[in-house]
Amino acid sequence: MPESRNIALFGGTFDPVHLGHIQIANAARTAFSLDEIRFIPCQISPHKRELQPTPTAQRLEMLEIATASFPWAVVDDFETLREGPSYSYQTAEAMRTRFPEARLFWIMGSDQWEVMDTWTQPERIAACVEFIVFTRGSNPKPRDGYVLHVMQEAHPASASTIRHEISKGAPTHPWLNPSVDKFVRQHRLYRAEND
Numbered sequence: 001m002p003e004s005r006n007i008a009l010f011g012g013t014f015d016p017v018h019l020g021h022i023q024i025a026n027a028a029r030t031a032f033s034l035d036e037i038r039f040i041p042c043q044i045s046p047h048k049r050e051l052q053p054t055p056t057a058q059r060l061e062m063l064e065i066a067t068a069s070f071p072w073a074v075v076d077d078f079e080t081l082r083e084g085p086s087y088s089y090q091t092a093e094a095m096r097t098r099f100p101e102a103r104l105f106w107i108m109g110s111d112q113w114e115v116m117d118t119w120t121q122p123e124r125i126a127a128c129v130e131f132i133v134f135t136r137g138s139n140p141k142p143r144d145g146y147v148l149h150v151m152q153e154a155h156p157a158s159a160s161t162i163r164h165e166i167s168k169g170a171p172t173h174p175w176l177n178p179s180v181d182k183f184v185r186q187h188r189l190y191r192a193e194n195d
Contacts, residue, residue, distance in 0.1 A: 020157030042086035
């Protein structure tokens with residue numbers, strides 16, 4: 001019988017991946033003895049359809065750069081290979097099939113947890129994973145049929161703030177891994193249209 005592993009799925013746009021993502025992943029890894037954390041960038045977020053993300057190849061490359069020194073981190077292109085919106089229940093079910101013996105977790109922020117009832121078929125996600133929910137304040141409310149683990153972990157990083165500050169001409173950004181920051185500058189990502 002194969003040895004059971006603890007694997008966490010960490011989905012998002014990662015536009016860009018920042019130090020907050022890495023800090024949260026590492027905190028979860030330590031707290032839950034995770035063998036692996038799979039960073040799974042979405043192709044199109046069903047909740048952010050009005051936003052045009054940075055091209056997939058560049059977001060994947062930034063993730064590879066940001067996680068290169070962490071042997072427990074895996075960049076998984078599962079959602080980026082699918083057409084249309086990325087639905088989390090499809091990802092959770094695919095990972096359950098891929099790793100049938102693993103204890104699977106899903107890492108998210110309390111903001112996502114609070115609106116999970118707006119997601120497509122969230123109960124199908126709950127059937128596959130346990131949730132690790134990071135919060136900066138009050139504890140998220142439990143949901144029937146969902147396994148919830150709450151972690152108090154704060155990092156001020158925000159991808160939208162990073163994009164905004166770079167678009168306004170910030171020379172470097174302290175919330176980015178220096179190599180990711182260099183990639184952003186070299187590829188002129190998040191620049192204002194007339195820049």
